[in-house]
Amino acid sequence: MNLTPLVQSFVLHFGEMGSRWGINRTVGQIYALLFVSARPLNADEIAEALAFSRSNVSMGLKELESWRLVRLLHQPGDRREYFSAPEDVWAIFRTLAEERRKREVDPTLTMLRDALLVQPDNEPDRHAQKRMASMHELIELSTSWFADVQKLDERTLRQLMKLGSAAQKLLLMKDSLKPAATRNKKAAGP
Amino acid sequence: MNLTPLVQSFVLHFGEMGSRWGINRTVGQIYALLFVSARPLNADEIAEALAFSRSNVSMGLKELESWRLVRLLHQPGDRREYFSAPEDVWAIFRTLAEERRKREVDPTLTMLRDALLVQPDNEPDRHAQKRMASMHELIELSTSWFADVQKLDERTLRQLMKLGSAAQKLLLMKDSLKPAATRNKKAAGP
DNA sequence: TATACTTTTCAGTAATTCCTGAACGTCGAC
DNA sequence: GTCGACGTTCAGGAATTACTGAAAAGTATA
Numbered sequence: 001m002n003l004t005p006l007v008q009s010f011v012l013h014f015g016e017m018g019s020r021w022g023i024n025r026t027v028g029q030i031y032a033l034l035f036v037s038a039r040p041l042n043a044d045e046i047a048e049a050l051a052f053s054r055s056n057v058s059m060g061l062k063e064l065e066s067w068r069l070v071r072l073l074h075q076p077g078d079r080r081e082y083f084s085a086p087e088d089v090w091a092i093f094r095t096l097a098e099e100r101r102k103r104e105v106d107p108t109l110t111m112l113r114d115a116l117l118v119q120p121d122n123e124p125d126r127h128a129q130k131r132m133a134s135m136h137e138l139i140e141l142s143t144s145w146f147a148d149v150q151k152l153d154e155r156t157l158r159q160l161m162k163l164g165s166a167a168q169k170l171l172l173m174k175d176s177l178k179p180a181a182t183r184n185k186k187a188a189g190p
Numbered sequence: 191m192n193l194t195p196l197v198q199s200f201v202l203h204f205g206e207m208g209s210r211w212g213i214n215r216t217v218g219q220i221y222a223l224l225f226v227s228a229r230p231l232n233a234d235e236i237a238e239a240l241a242f243s244r245s246n247v248s249m250g251l252k253e254l255e256s257w258r259l260v261r262l263l264h265q266p267g268d269r270r271e272y273f274s275a276p277e278d279v280w281a282i283f284r285t286l287a288e289e290r291r292k293r294e295v296d297p298t299l300t301m302l303r304d305a306l307l308v309q310p311d312n313e314p315d316r317h318a319q320k321r322m323a324s325m326h327e328l329i330e331l332s333t334s335w336f337a338d339v340q341k342l343d344e345r346t347l348r349q350l351m352k353l354g355s356a357a358q359k360l361l362l363m364k365d366s367l368k369p370a371a372t373r374n375k376k377a378a379g380p
Numbered sequence: 381t382a383t384a385c386t387t388t389t390c391a392g393t394a395a396t397t398c399c400t401g402a403a404c405g406t407c408g409a410c
Numbered sequence: 411g412t413c414g415a416c417g418t419t420c421a422g423g424a425a426t427t428a429c430t431g432a433a434a435a436g437t438a439t440a
Contacts, residue, residue, distance in 0.1 A: 006308055006315045010322065013301045017294060020212045024428065036318035053430050058388060079386065079438065089328045104207060111203045118196055125196045128226035132200065138279045145351035161331050164338035243400050248418060
């Protein structure tokens, strides 16, 4: 399989971006290739297209599977494993965010919580704990908010985003119209 | 300078996390140390506390400056440069997001836009372009939304987040109060 | 069960990234 | 100017990570 220049540049870009992340070049390129491919590909096709060794592709696919970014499937009458990237970019985004949370955010929250349980016995620790507490609050708040928002379906999410900072105005309105709370409550009901 | 166990564990954790990102261990540790420090530190103090070479610290600080994550300042009567991490965690978050956008998102958007300008002359390219277009739309939408939300002050942001998916309900309310024709059209549209 | 095909593992090597010490540059005090 | 304190650069060695080929382990079919 020969890549077109268009696909080539996309794949190379993702390789680069991957290595800026923790993800390595190989994995980024494999994912990019699957993302733009019109049909599922097997490991040999990927290895040939990207000029990687078969074993490197195998490892890359395993990594992508651990991120739940690729789907494994079979073609009738073919024993080989085929891989594809899910269609829905919003779902992909969700998956990515969820995995990153699991791998990066959660351990950090655990570490912070543990640190905040310690009774500080000196000034540096007292200050450090204050700083950690503020970080903990920010992370806690933003991830739980994100988890919440992430549950919305694509259409609603799209609306929310298009609304942009106008959401702020709705908020402020709610805030300044205390007596009108009944009206809001009524209108927002299911 | 000797680190307390509390600070030590925080610093080590950030070193680890750093290397999961593109950032290396050194840089992560330096930042963590500055973050919890009650006063600005100079390069020698950092080098001693973390047991890195002076030159390593110098490079790390340069990197952190390029991310605008540390502030350079001077103490009266002291020629050395002192560094501190900004206090406000919300501001830090903002800075981080902005820099990442500049370094990762913007180049990707440029690549995608260029790719979408090409007139595809074969089926694979036609499909690839469709996929790239959907990715482009998602990134465009979410980053412009994020830029918008990021302008809010801390208090409002905090409110917005605490509101969580209740924001969804406000949105739906707004939607359901429109003439039925609009809503139906929207729901059935692409 | 044997066979042929496919995927995975892994030890070794290649490539990359990290880190250091030494040399160099800069700047203010004298 | 010289001196000394401080910051930066950089070549090269150390450490880590990526990648490969060969061998092993699965697996469906006959």
